Amino acid sequence: MAGYIEDRWLKKRPNKETGKRERTALWGKSTRYRVKGIPGVRDRSFDTVADAKAWLAETQTDARRGEFIDVRDGVISLREYVEKHWWPSQVHPAQTLESMRYRIWGQVLPHLGDLALRDIGVAELRKWSADVQRTVASNTAYVAWVYLKAVMQAAVEDKRLYRNPCKGNTSIRPPKKPERKARSWGQDRVDGARVALSERYRIALDLGVGCGLRQGEVFGFSPRDVHGDYLHVERQILTYKSRLYFGPPKGGKERDVPLPTAVAKRLLTHQERFKPIDVTLPWLDPEEPDLLRENRRTVTIPLLVYTGRGGAINRTTWNTKAWKPALAAVGVIQPLPKRQPGEKPSRVWEPSREHGFHILRHIVSA
CATH class of the missing domain: 3.30.730 (GCC-box Binding Domain)
Known part of the structure; x- marks a missing residue:
C-alpha cells in the first residue's frame, strides 16, 4: 500500500x-x-x-x-478563498454578478472574511446570522445566507472542508426567506394607477397588464416588435453598475406573447402623441460580463417608452418618480409627508416590493 x-x-x-x-x-x-x-x-x-x-x-x-481532505487546505481565509478561487469561477449574467458581489462583499466578508474556512463553525454562523438580520432587510439577509452556503459548499467540493457548516445545524437560525404572496389587483386599482401615471407612461402599464411584459421589457419595447396579433419580446433595458444597457430578456429567452386588440389600439393612440425615438445603448452580452462598456457593440432601437428628455428609462428613477406616486394615489402605500417650509422634499417612500411593476404580470395570470 x-x-x-x-x-x-x-x-x-x-x-x-x-x-x-x-x-x-x-x-x-x-x-x-x-x-x-x-x-x-x-x-x-x-x-x-x-x-x-x-x-x-x-x-x-x-x-x-x-x-x-487535507485540513491544511482549510487554513485559507474565507476572503482569500472567495476572491482567488470561488468568485473567478462564477459564470452568470452581469446583473446577477453585480447582485452577488453586493451581498457577499457587503454582508458576508465584513463579518467572516478574515476567518479560516475551517474555523467557520456553528458559533460563528449563529453570530453572523444575528448580526446581519439586525442590520439589513430580511430579503437581503436571506440572499446573503444563500450565497454563503454556496461558497462553503464549493469549499467542500474543492476538498478544503469535510462538511458544509451551513447545513444540518439546527442551532443556527439562518435568515428566513420572506413570504410574499402576490395578490392580483382589481380593475379599479389598475384603472386608478393608470390615470395616476403621466400620459407618456400609461402605455407601460398597458403592456404590463395586457401582455405580461416585465418592466425592463416594457422600457426596451419597440413598435417594430409588433407582428400582427402578437409581440416578439427580444430585449430589455438593464442597469449594470449604474449604467443603462440593452440586453436579452430574462434567462436569455426570447418569446412571443399575444397582443390583445385593446392594447393594440392603445399602442396606436400612444404613438400619435409620443413618436418613437431612436435610442442607442451598448448591448450587455451575458457571456461577456467583464467587457468594458466602451468595448461593447452598440444597438439603436426606436423606443416607445422614454423619458421627457428622449432617453432610455432608468428603472430606479422611474419607480421613485412615477410608479411610487401612482401606488400612493390608489392607496397601496402612504403618500410622502408634506414638506414643511424650508425643508427639502422627501423621496423616501415606504417599502412596497410586493407591489412593484411585476404585480402587473399577476393580473395577466389572474
Whole structure:
C-alpha cells in the first residue's frame, strides 16, 4: 500500500562500521516523522511516530476511497478563498454578478472574511446570522445566507472542508426567506394607477397588464416588435453598475406573447402623441460580463417608452418618480409627508416590493 514514514532525524542506512543510524542535520531542529508517498496527498510531519502511523493509516483509507481532505487546505481565509478561487469561477449574467458581489462583499466578508474556512463553525454562523438580520432587510439577509452556503459548499467540493457548516445545524437560525404572496389587483386599482401615471407612461402599464411584459421589457419595447396579433419580446433595458444597457430578456429567452386588440389600439393612440425615438445603448452580452462598456457593440432601437428628455428609462428613477406616486394615489402605500417650509422634499417612500411593476404580470395570470 502506498505511503511510508520517514525519520528525518536519522539517516536511512546504518553506519557500516558501527551498525547504527547516524543523526541528520535536522536532528532536534524539526518535526521528526514525515509521512510521504501517498499519491495525490501532500507530505505531513509529526512529532511522534504513533501520530504518524495513525494519520498514515487513516489517509491511506481515505485516499483509496477518494475521500481524503487535507485540513491544511482549510487554513485559507474565507476572503482569500472567495476572491482567488470561488468568485473567478462564477459564470452568470452581469446583473446577477453585480447582485452577488453586493451581498457577499457587503454582508458576508465584513463579518467572516478574515476567518479560516475551517474555523467557520456553528458559533460563528449563529453570530453572523444575528448580526446581519439586525442590520439589513430580511430579503437581503436571506440572499446573503444563500450565497454563503454556496461558497462553503464549493469549499467542500474543492476538498478544503469535510462538511458544509451551513447545513444540518439546527442551532443556527439562518435568515428566513420572506413570504410574499402576490395578490392580483382589481380593475379599479389598475384603472386608478393608470390615470395616476403621466400620459407618456400609461402605455407601460398597458403592456404590463395586457401582455405580461416585465418592466425592463416594457422600457426596451419597440413598435417594430409588433407582428400582427402578437409581440416578439427580444430585449430589455438593464442597469449594470449604474449604467443603462440593452440586453436579452430574462434567462436569455426570447418569446412571443399575444397582443390583445385593446392594447393594440392603445399602442396606436400612444404613438400619435409620443413618436418613437431612436435610442442607442451598448448591448450587455451575458457571456461577456467583464467587457468594458466602451468595448461593447452598440444597438439603436426606436423606443416607445422614454423619458421627457428622449432617453432610455432608468428603472430606479422611474419607480421613485412615477410608479411610487401612482401606488400612493390608489392607496397601496402612504403618500410622502408634506414638506414643511424650508425643508427639502422627501423621496423616501415606504417599502412596497410586493407591489412593484411585476404585480402587473399577476393580473395577466389572474
